Amino acid sequence: MKAKKMVACDIECIKQIVNFLEIKCGKLSIKESERIQVPVVTGLDGNSEAISGFGTIVISLAKQCKKSQFGKTQEDEALVRQWIEYAVCYGNYVDLTQTARQVLKELNAVLSTRSYFVGSSQTLADIVLYYVLHGVMVDLTYQEKEQYLHLSRWFNNIQQDPKLRQKNKLIHFSRTPLYT
Structure with a gap:
C-alpha cells in the first residue's frame, strides 16, 4: 500500500458528491485555520452565510436533493450522519499507511454482515465513503484487496x-482468490 499526501475530505470530494446528487452548490473555498484547511461554501440556497466543515457542507447539500439520501427512518439518518463523521475523523487521514490499514480493517468488519453501510440500499454514507476511499483502493494490490x-x-x-x-x-478486483 502506497502512502500519498492527501486529505480525502476536500473540495474535490464535495464537487463529486454535488455532481452525483445533481444539485447546485454555492461557491466552494478553503479557509486556513491553524495549519488545517477547512472547506467552506457560501451562497447556498441564496443564503449569504458561510457553511464550513466537510460533514456540515455535505449534509446541507444532500438535504437539497430530490431523492432522500438519508435512508428510510430517523435511525437511518442518524447512522448516515455518524458515517459522515467517521469519514471526516478517520477516512480523511487514509494517506497515512497505518491509518489506512486500520480504517480498511474496521470498514471490512462492518461490511461482513451487510451490503451497505446503512439500511438495505445506497445512502449518502456509501457515496461519501466511496469518494473518500477511492484514492486508497486504487493503490491496493490484488493481495491487499483480498485482505479486505x-x-x-x-x-x-x-x-x-x-x-x-x-x-x-474503475478499480479491478480479482474474482478468484490469488492467495490462501
Missing part, C-alpha cells in the same frame, strides 16, 4: 454506477 474482502465487494458493487464513478478510475 467485504470492503472490496462493497466497493466493487458501488463503483459499477457510472454516474457515481464519474471520472474516477
